[in-house]
Amino acid sequence: MQTVLALVAILLLPALASAPALPPKADPIPTALVVIDVQNFYFPGGAMALVDPLPASLQAKRLLERFRAKGWPVVHVQHLPTGQAAPSPNTGDESYRIHPNVLPVAGETVIGKHHANAFRDTDLLAALRRIGARRLVIAGMQTHMCVEAATRHAADLGFEVVVVHDACATRNLKFGPTEVPAAQVHAAALAAMSGSYARVVSTDELLDELK
16 A cells, blocks of 8 residues: 555655745735835925834835735825926926835835825725725824825725834824923824824834734
């Protein structure tokens, strides 16, 4: 019997060696990465420099690389200057250009906006519906403003939302005599989003889930 089994194994070896590799496992929930307003004016020397925008942009870059490797959809959102109707990621007013760390590549959707909420008066919802996305992974700037506005709106529309906290950045704020450090602004915005509107995770946590 053992001789027969060994002979069968030898005969099957060529077929097994030439068998095509299994395709990558599809995402059980159609997911899109949405990168919001990672633009030059938020970086040192810009008109509205944030606290630690560079580390956040590098984490967003890691997310981009993973989504691109998987062939999953990516949507970029670019805040536009007054009078500009269409997005222009790396041309036009330099301060409004998308930062080089997260520049779109060919085939990726870029949505231009003029309001904090990326869904307001834009084609973002239509683009996400074309993609078939049901879950959104959101990164970008500013945490308490455009990221939070898009997160809340997306959740109200029925999307499952994941906010990647270390791929977002914000700035110090002031209300009356009270100075609020960026770290506290960031934490308060994330705390408000977490649970009711989004699941809040780190880049490492999300990438580990997407292995």
